[in-house]
Amino acid sequence: MTCLSPPHRAIRPADEAATREKLDYRINHAGDLFMGAVASMGDEEGHVKDSIIGYICGTLANSSELTHESMSKHEPGGRTLCIHSVCVESASRRQGLATRMLRAYPSFVREHQPQIDEIRLICKAYLVQLYQQGGFDIVGPSPVVHGQDPWIEMKLDMAQVDAKIQQLEELDRKRRSWYF
Numbered sequence: 001m002t003c004l005s006p007p008h009r010a011i012r013p014a015d016e017a018a019t020r021e022k023l024d025y026r027i028n029h030a031g032d033l034f035m036g037a038v039a040s041m042g043d044e045e046g047h048v049k050d051s052i053i054g055y056i057c058g059t060l061a062n063s064s065e066l067t068h069e070s071m072s073k074h075e076p077g078g079r080t081l082c083i084h085s086v087c088v089e090s091a092s093r094r095q096g097l098a099t100r101m102l103r104a105y106p107s108f109v110r111e112h113q114p115q116i117d118e119i120r121l122i123c124k125a126y127l128v129q130l131y132q133q134g135g136f137d138i139v140g141p142s143p144v145v146h147g148q149d150p151w152i153e154m155k156l157d158m159a160q161v162d163a164k165i166q167q168l169e170e171l172d173r174k175r176r177s178w179y180f
């Protein structure tokens with residue numbers, strides 16, 4: 001998993017990108033909150049190669065308040081999961097992969113960390129729609145200052161997640177049937 005650092009830095013604005021140290025900390029302390037999307041490609045000789053084309057990572061906090069301090073450490077057993085990164089490699093973007101990862105992530109983390117009550121994150125305004133497609137609701141402007149632009153805080157209640165994702169998937173099916 002240490003191979004994640006260079007692509008991560010390459011696809012995030014310099015003032016937002018996690019440092020190598022921060023990523024190593026998250027991998028070493030909260031490795032079971034890392035979920036990767038893997039693509040298997042076969043070559044002409046029949047060799048299959050797996051590569052990571054996307055990932056989500058986070059850390060746990062005891063408090064539901066997202067601050068610089070609570071987001072910079074991992075508190076094992078914490079009931080609030082803070083998502084730090086949702087990343088998809090450039091060639092695989094705008095094909096719904098981040099949406100699929102966001103919808104799969106709650107069940108993935110629940111397997112190892114059943115105590116989690118909610119998942120929170122902060123994002124730039126232009127990505128609010130992405131996280132809404134993953135079931136998140138807007139909390140409001142975040143007090144966190146990181147990089148140049150303001151951040152919006154969003155959250156997903158684990159008690160509602162299954163029903164919400166089912167509703168969103170039903171809506172997607174209906175949209176597809178309207179268009180085709």
Ligand SMILES: CC(C)(COP(=O)(O)OP(=O)(O)OC[C@H]1O[C@@H](n2cnc3c(N)ncnc32)[C@H](O)[C@@H]1OP(=O)(O)O)[C@@H](O)C(=O)NCCC(=O)NCCS
Pocket residue numbers: 011012084085086087088089092093094095096097098099100123126127129130131133
């Ligand atoms: C942001 C990111 C994860 C999106 O991944 P993706 O797989 O392309 O996202 P999806 O295809 O699931 O997008 C679903 C919807 O989210 C919104 N969306 C996704 N990327 C967007 C962008 N760059 N700008 C505006 N809206 C965007 C759109 O509404 C999109 O639906 P549409 O394609 O029908 O218009 C990807 O562009 C990325 O890795 N960027 C660099 C890292 C980053 O900034 N991550 C977010 C903060 S950690």
